[in-house]
Amino acid sequence: MSAVPEPEQQRLDALLVEKRLFPPTAEFSARANAHDPGIYARADADPEGFWAEMAEGLRWMRPYERVLEWDPPHARWFLGGRLNVADNCLDRHCEGPRRNKAAIIWEGEAGDTRTLTYQQLRDDVARCANVLRSLGVARGDRVAIYMGMVPETVVAMLACTRIGAAHTVVFGGFSADALRERIRDAGCKLLITQDGAWRRGRVVPLKASARDALQGVPGVARTLVLRRVGDRAEPVTIPGEVDWHEAMTGASPLCPCEPMDAEDMLYILYTSGTTGKPKGIVHTTAGYLLGASLTHRLVFDLKEDDVYWCAADIGWVTGHSYIVYGPLANGATVLMYEGTPDFPERDRHWRIIDRHGVNIYYTAPTTIRTFMRWGADLPARADLGTLRVLGSVGEPINPEAWMWYHEHVGRGRCPVVDTWWQTETGAIMIAPLPGLVATKPGSATRPLPGVAAEVLDEGGQPVGPGGGGNLVLTRPWPSMMRTIFGDDDRYVRQYWSRYPGRYLTGDGAKRDEDGYFWLLGRVDDVMNVSGHRLSTYEIESALVDHPRVAESAVIGRHDDLKGQAVAAFVTLKESSEALSGEALKSELRAHVAQKIGPIARPDEVYFTAELPKTRSGKIMRRLLRDIAEGRALGDTTTLADPAVVQHLKEQYEESEGA
Ligand code: WT7
DSSP states (O other): OOSOOHHHHHHHHHHHHHTOOBOOOHHHHHHOSSOOTHHHHHHHHOHHHHHHHHGGGSOOSBOOSEEEEEETTEEEEEETOEEOHHIIIIIHHHTTTTTTSEEEEEEOTTSOEEEEEHHHHHHHHHHHHHHHHHTTOOTTOEEEEEOOSSHHHHHHHHHHHHHTOEEEEOOTTSOHHHHHHHHHHHTOSEEEEESOEEETTEEEOHHHHHHHHHTTOTTOOEEEEEOSSGGGSOOOOOTTEEEHHHHHHTSOSOOOOOOEETTSEEEEEEEOOSSSSOEEEEEESHHHHHHHHHHHHHHTTOOTTOEEEEOSOTTSHHHIIIIIIHHHHTTOEEEEEOSOTTSSSTTHHHHHHHHHTOOEEEEOHHHHHHHHHHOTHHHHHSOOTTOOEEEEESSOOOHHHHHHIIIIISTTTSOEEEEBOOTTTOSOOBOOOTTTOOBOTTOOBSBOTTOOEEEEOTTSOBOOTTOEEEEEEOSOOTTSOOEETTOHHHHHHHHHTTTTTSEEEEEEEEEOTTOOEEEEEESSSEEEETTEEEEHHHHHHHHHTSTTEEEEEEEEEEETTTEEEEEEEEEESOTTSOTTOHHHHHHHHHHHHHHTOGGGOOSEEEEOSOOOBBTTOOBOHHHHHHHHTTOOOOOOTTBSOHHHHHHHHHHHHHHHHO
């Protein structure tokens, strides 16, 4: 059923039997933000009452009239309420003792640092908001942001929210084509980018890609360009471009926050689904902000003086919810780092924690596994004594990585919170509250208060302890996506039609006898490569776009480091030509990187004369996974021609052996 390989499955099973349990220490529990175990039952008995109580933590410009209107599968939260996200993240903190508190401590890849207090960040955001207005952006418009890990990206996002424009941040690792597709789909009016981004001492030419992306996109009349790398950037001109620094220098730091409706769109974030076209996930104002801020405060047990670091990129939802909106709404000090963990040396993260006294650290299992490979002596050499809570996100964390993280980074003192959620859920859904819930390595434990989850079989019945099934969420929640931008039918079909009234996550899961959830990976054609979500169809379309490719099938094969690696099976148009051409393989890999972005580049390309298909012509990816993971072939009886897959397997084994 799932893409989880057999050995991993066995390890999980073994752990379930062993039942290793890490209860919170009495000391941690006593001081924890969530310390009353009754919170779960209270939320369960009256979810709307619970959310209403939690929503008191937001600053409202006008109180709401109704907590929830649930017309499945469409939800509206906090109806009639008005508020502004930038006001909640900045202005309200500037009215009290947090005014001169560091909002962002930023470290550039080269080691340069900048600190922005809440007051300074508020002023910059207001200036930028005025710049956006002067460039014709108004409430309800969409703005694309194609930038790296610099404070200005946060400024740009919050400036949009201040004037009621929705942003769509496009990860800087995406290609010009991918950026164009998103700008078009969202109907953006303005693009904000930077000349280049630093990556391992080299420049990622964001502006050049932005220029290419804008070819044939007449809707974007202006582009705001931040100078980050200066002379090191390719000299590129974009028609109608405006220099960030020049514009900001002349702009007023006064800009009132637009009173937004609770249900006004806050942002669109594109994510890969099971078709070739990325989905524009729509999040709205009040519910999203509540979900992001509440979970950030409770799951990471944020304290007023903490330095909090989420090592994700701002271009993904983790960056949106847990670098920007959650932490800033909570008045936290956010550490932000521009570069990669191995620059200039492989101890960069430990040095950053040491240098800035980081208390909470949040990263992905793939990064933890990379650290494991680099060796425990690197974290051992740094002072990590300030760490108090460790988080994991993006993919199932294997128990070995969990244990390593706990021992070598947390030194056995820090709770590890494995946080399960998705772009669609907006905020963490399944994770331990570290003062209340005993953790088990490899389990995200239980749904947060107010969240209801189940594991269902194909017939829609809950699966008992130990059995696998589809993970669903059975109740609406404030930070849930509202729709897919421009395609509400797809929203209904994709998430709510499999089990009417219940949200289909696309993940497989099982529960143990304590009711804990164990995530088993995607059950659909979505891959998870290094915590990045990729669609098999998107990569297949990119491959078929190459003039020499007739057909392709892409699968995620288990990879010890990345979770999954991309394997592409390709049939060429002229089968007579040399099939094993290494040059063509690299060309195809480069082609995918150019069409989508380097993250989608296949790790392996295999040429084959035919692909295994059912009689109705559907490619059987399951069999390709069996082949690529070296398993015995599963059921081949539905194949049109069983010989094809047998032949492919032999061919594959030959090329692996070579
Ligand atoms: C998919 C969502 C949510 C932020 C980053 C990814 C997988 C995410 C976990 C976890 C097991 C996880 C799921 C999910 N996933 N966190 N803690 N344990 N799996 O966001 O790109 O929307 O991907 O990532 O498969 O469906 P995303």
